[in-house]
Amino acid sequence: MKNSLYRLIVGFRRFREKYFLQEDADGSIYTRLAASGQTPKTLLIGCSDSRVDPAILTGASPGELFVVRNVANLVPPCETSDIGFHGTSSAIEFAVQNLKVENVIILGHRQCGGIRALMSRERRQNATFVSQWMMIVDEVHHHLHAAHPNADDETLCRLAEMESIQVSLRNLRSFPFVQDAIATRNMNVIGVYFDLEQGQLWHFDDVSNAFVRLPV
Numbered sequence: 634m635k636n637s638l639y640r641l642i643v644g645f646r647r648f649r650e651k652y653f654l655q656e657d658a659d660g661s662i663y664t665r666l667a668a669s670g671q672t673p674k675t676l677l678i679g680c681s682d683s684r685v686d687p688a689i690l691t692g693a694s695p696g697e698l699f700v701v702r703n704v705a706n707l708v709p710p711c712e713t714s715d716i717g718f719h720g721t722s723s724a725i726e727f728a729v730q731n732l733k734v735e736n737v738i739i740l741g742h743r744q745c746g747g748i749r750a751l752m753s754r755e756r757r758q759n760a761t762f763v764s765q766w767m768m769i770v771d772e773v774h775h776h777l778h779a780a781h782p783n784a785d786d787e788t789l790c791r792l793a794e795m796e797s798i799q800v801s802l803r804n805l806r807s808f809p810f811v812q813d814a815i816a817t818r819n820m821n822v823i824g825v826y827f828d829l830e831q832g833q834l835w836h837f838d839d840v841s842n843a844f845v846r847l848p849v
Protein backbone atom coordinates (compact mmCIF):
# COMPACT_ATOMS: atom_id res chain seq x y z
CA MET A 634 0.00 0.00 0.00
CA LYS A 635 1.19 3.48 -0.77
CA ASN A 636 2.54 5.29 2.23
CA SER A 637 0.21 8.27 1.77
CA LEU A 638 -2.86 6.03 1.82
CA TYR A 639 -1.57 4.15 4.83
CA ARG A 640 -1.13 7.45 6.70
CA LEU A 641 -4.75 8.35 5.84
CA ILE A 642 -6.07 5.04 7.15
CA VAL A 643 -4.16 5.36 10.42
CA GLY A 644 -5.58 8.86 10.88
CA PHE A 645 -9.10 7.73 10.01
CA ARG A 646 -8.86 4.83 12.49
CA ARG A 647 -8.09 7.33 15.26
CA PHE A 648 -10.92 9.60 14.10
CA ARG A 649 -13.40 6.68 13.98
CA GLU A 650 -12.39 5.57 17.45
CA LYS A 651 -13.13 9.02 18.85
CA TYR A 652 -16.28 10.02 16.98
CA PHE A 653 -18.01 6.74 16.04
CA LEU A 654 -17.02 4.20 18.67
CA GLN A 655 -17.02 6.35 21.81
CA GLU A 656 -20.64 6.53 22.91
CA ASP A 657 -22.60 8.13 25.70
CA ALA A 658 -26.29 7.56 26.49
CA ASP A 659 -27.33 9.15 23.16
CA GLY A 660 -24.83 7.19 21.08
CA SER A 661 -21.76 8.57 19.32
CA ILE A 662 -21.32 12.08 17.94
CA TYR A 663 -21.89 10.78 14.42
CA THR A 664 -24.96 8.75 15.39
CA ARG A 665 -26.51 12.05 16.42
CA LEU A 666 -25.17 14.03 13.43
CA ALA A 667 -26.37 11.38 10.98
CA ALA A 668 -29.81 11.20 12.58
CA SER A 669 -30.49 14.91 12.94
CA GLY A 670 -28.38 16.46 10.15
CA GLN A 671 -26.00 19.37 10.54
CA THR A 672 -26.88 22.55 12.42
CA PRO A 673 -23.62 24.51 12.53
CA LYS A 674 -23.85 27.97 14.07
CA THR A 675 -20.87 29.39 12.20
CA LEU A 676 -19.76 29.70 8.61
CA LEU A 677 -15.99 30.09 8.49
CA ILE A 678 -14.26 31.29 5.35
CA GLY A 679 -10.60 30.35 5.58
CA CYS A 680 -7.51 29.92 3.43
CA SER A 681 -6.48 26.60 1.89
CA ASP A 682 -3.09 26.91 3.61
CA SER A 683 -2.29 23.65 5.42
CA ARG A 684 -1.20 25.53 8.55
CA VAL A 685 -4.55 27.22 9.02
CA ASP A 686 -7.08 24.45 9.53
CA PRO A 687 -10.18 26.08 11.08
CA ALA A 688 -11.25 23.03 13.09
CA ILE A 689 -7.77 22.48 14.53
CA LEU A 690 -7.36 26.21 15.28
CA THR A 691 -10.66 26.50 17.10
CA GLY A 692 -10.91 23.03 18.60
CA ALA A 693 -14.28 22.58 16.89
CA SER A 694 -16.04 19.23 16.89
CA PRO A 695 -17.69 17.68 13.82
CA GLY A 696 -20.91 19.53 13.02
CA GLU A 697 -19.86 22.83 14.61
CA LEU A 698 -18.31 24.71 11.69
CA PHE A 699 -19.49 25.05 8.11
CA VAL A 700 -16.25 25.78 6.28
CA VAL A 701 -15.35 27.12 2.87
CA ARG A 702 -11.65 27.33 2.12
CA ASN A 703 -10.07 28.97 -0.89
CA VAL A 704 -6.83 30.72 -1.81
CA ALA A 705 -6.40 33.67 0.59
CA ASN A 706 -9.82 33.32 2.25
CA LEU A 707 -11.46 35.72 -0.20
CA VAL A 708 -15.12 36.55 -0.64
CA PRO A 709 -15.92 37.69 -4.18
CA PRO A 710 -18.47 40.45 -4.72
CA CYS A 711 -22.03 39.37 -5.43
CA GLU A 712 -22.09 38.68 -9.18
CA THR A 713 -25.41 37.77 -10.69
CA SER A 714 -24.35 36.95 -14.26
CA ASP A 715 -25.01 33.44 -15.56
CA ILE A 716 -21.36 32.98 -16.46
CA GLY A 717 -18.88 31.56 -13.98
CA PHE A 718 -18.74 28.92 -11.30
CA HIS A 719 -19.33 30.57 -7.97
CA GLY A 720 -17.99 28.03 -5.47
CA THR A 721 -17.46 30.40 -2.56
CA SER A 722 -20.67 32.35 -3.20
CA SER A 723 -22.74 29.15 -3.32
CA ALA A 724 -21.29 27.97 0.01
CA ILE A 725 -22.12 31.35 1.58
CA GLU A 726 -25.62 31.22 0.12
CA PHE A 727 -26.26 27.73 1.48
CA ALA A 728 -24.90 28.55 4.95
CA VAL A 729 -26.86 31.79 5.30
CA GLN A 730 -30.09 30.83 3.52
CA ASN A 731 -30.49 27.17 4.40
CA LEU A 732 -28.45 26.55 7.53
CA LYS A 733 -29.21 30.03 8.89
CA VAL A 734 -25.84 30.36 10.59
CA GLU A 735 -25.56 32.94 13.36
CA ASN A 736 -21.99 33.98 12.55
CA VAL A 737 -19.84 34.38 9.47
CA ILE A 738 -16.12 34.53 10.21
CA ILE A 739 -13.50 35.43 7.63
CA LEU A 740 -10.19 34.06 8.86
CA GLY A 741 -7.04 35.52 7.31
CA HIS A 742 -3.48 34.68 8.25
CA ARG A 743 0.20 35.69 8.22
CA GLN A 744 2.44 34.31 5.43
CA CYS A 745 -0.47 33.88 3.01
CA GLY A 746 0.85 32.66 -0.36
CA GLY A 747 -2.11 34.13 -2.27
CA ILE A 748 -1.47 37.56 -0.77
CA ARG A 749 2.24 37.25 -1.57
CA ALA A 750 1.28 36.64 -5.22
CA LEU A 751 -1.05 39.66 -5.10
CA MET A 752 1.61 41.97 -3.74
CA SER A 753 4.32 40.81 -6.16
CA ARG A 754 5.28 43.58 -8.52
CA GLU A 755 5.72 41.18 -11.48
CA ARG A 756 2.32 39.51 -11.08
CA ARG A 757 0.77 40.71 -14.34
CA GLN A 758 3.39 39.04 -16.54
CA ASN A 759 2.21 35.54 -15.70
CA ALA A 760 -1.55 35.16 -15.63
CA THR A 761 -2.45 32.09 -13.58
CA PHE A 762 -5.62 30.91 -11.86
CA VAL A 763 -4.22 32.32 -8.62
CA SER A 764 -3.43 35.75 -10.09
CA GLN A 765 -6.92 35.90 -11.67
CA TRP A 766 -8.57 34.92 -8.40
CA MET A 767 -6.55 37.50 -6.47
CA MET A 768 -8.03 40.25 -8.68
CA ILE A 769 -10.87 40.25 -6.12
CA VAL A 770 -8.57 42.29 -3.88
CA ASP A 771 -6.67 44.10 -6.64
CA GLU A 772 -7.38 47.45 -4.95
CA VAL A 773 -5.27 46.31 -1.98
CA HIS A 774 -2.20 45.91 -4.21
CA HIS A 775 -2.54 49.42 -5.63
CA HIS A 776 -3.47 51.11 -2.38
CA LEU A 777 -0.66 49.65 -0.29
CA HIS A 778 2.12 50.08 -2.88
CA ALA A 779 1.06 53.73 -3.25
CA ALA A 780 0.65 54.36 0.48
CA HIS A 781 3.89 52.63 1.56
CA PRO A 782 6.39 52.99 -1.32
CA ASN A 783 9.39 52.22 0.89
CA ALA A 784 7.98 49.40 2.96
CA ASP A 785 9.65 45.99 2.78
CA ASP A 786 7.82 43.00 1.32
CA GLU A 787 6.94 41.38 4.65
CA THR A 788 5.40 44.58 6.00
CA LEU A 789 3.41 45.04 2.79
CA CYS A 790 2.19 41.44 2.84
CA ARG A 791 1.10 41.67 6.47
CA LEU A 792 -0.83 44.88 5.76
CA ALA A 793 -2.36 43.28 2.64
CA GLU A 794 -3.41 40.17 4.55
CA MET A 795 -5.35 42.37 6.95
CA GLU A 796 -6.71 44.82 4.37
CA SER A 797 -8.03 42.04 2.14
CA ILE A 798 -10.08 40.72 5.06
CA GLN A 799 -11.75 44.14 5.13
CA VAL A 800 -12.46 43.94 1.37
CA SER A 801 -13.94 40.47 1.84
CA LEU A 802 -16.12 41.74 4.67
CA ARG A 803 -17.42 44.46 2.34
CA ASN A 804 -18.01 41.96 -0.46
CA LEU A 805 -19.82 39.64 1.93
CA ARG A 806 -22.20 42.46 2.78
CA SER A 807 -22.91 42.96 -0.94
CA PHE A 808 -25.00 39.76 -1.04
CA PRO A 809 -28.71 40.62 -0.56
CA PHE A 810 -29.34 37.53 1.59
CA VAL A 811 -26.42 38.50 3.87
CA GLN A 812 -27.82 42.02 4.25
CA ASP A 813 -31.18 40.48 5.01
CA ALA A 814 -29.77 38.07 7.64
CA ILE A 815 -27.91 40.93 9.36
CA ALA A 816 -31.02 43.13 9.39
CA THR A 817 -33.67 40.57 10.32
CA ARG A 818 -31.90 38.08 12.58
CA ASN A 819 -28.78 39.95 13.68
CA MET A 820 -26.27 37.62 12.00
CA ASN A 821 -22.70 38.49 13.02
CA VAL A 822 -20.07 39.19 10.38
CA ILE A 823 -16.56 38.95 11.80
CA GLY A 824 -13.02 39.40 10.45
CA VAL A 825 -10.20 37.55 12.22
CA TYR A 826 -6.46 37.39 11.52
CA PHE A 827 -4.23 34.54 12.70
CA ASP A 828 -0.57 35.45 13.08
CA LEU A 829 1.03 32.04 12.72
CA GLU A 830 4.49 33.43 13.46
CA GLN A 831 3.54 34.86 16.84
CA GLY A 832 0.63 32.58 17.78
CA GLN A 833 -1.68 35.58 18.03
CA LEU A 834 -5.28 36.21 17.03
CA TRP A 835 -6.50 39.62 15.86
CA HIS A 836 -10.02 40.82 15.25
CA PHE A 837 -11.29 43.60 13.00
CA ASP A 838 -13.02 46.16 15.17
CA ASP A 839 -15.75 48.06 13.29
CA VAL A 840 -15.74 50.91 15.81
CA SER A 841 -12.05 51.79 15.64
CA ASN A 842 -11.80 50.55 12.02
CA ALA A 843 -8.62 48.66 12.91
CA PHE A 844 -7.40 45.20 13.88
CA VAL A 845 -7.24 44.66 17.62
CA ARG A 846 -5.32 41.83 19.25
CA LEU A 847 -7.58 39.42 21.09
CA PRO A 848 -6.64 38.32 24.61
CA VAL A 849 -5.93 34.58 24.53
Ligand SMILES: [Zn+2]
Pocket residue numbers: 680681682704705706742744745746747748
Ligand atom coordinates in the same frame (compact mmCIF):
# COMPACT_ATOMS: atom_id res chain seq x y z
ZN1 LIG B 1 -3.38 31.93 2.83
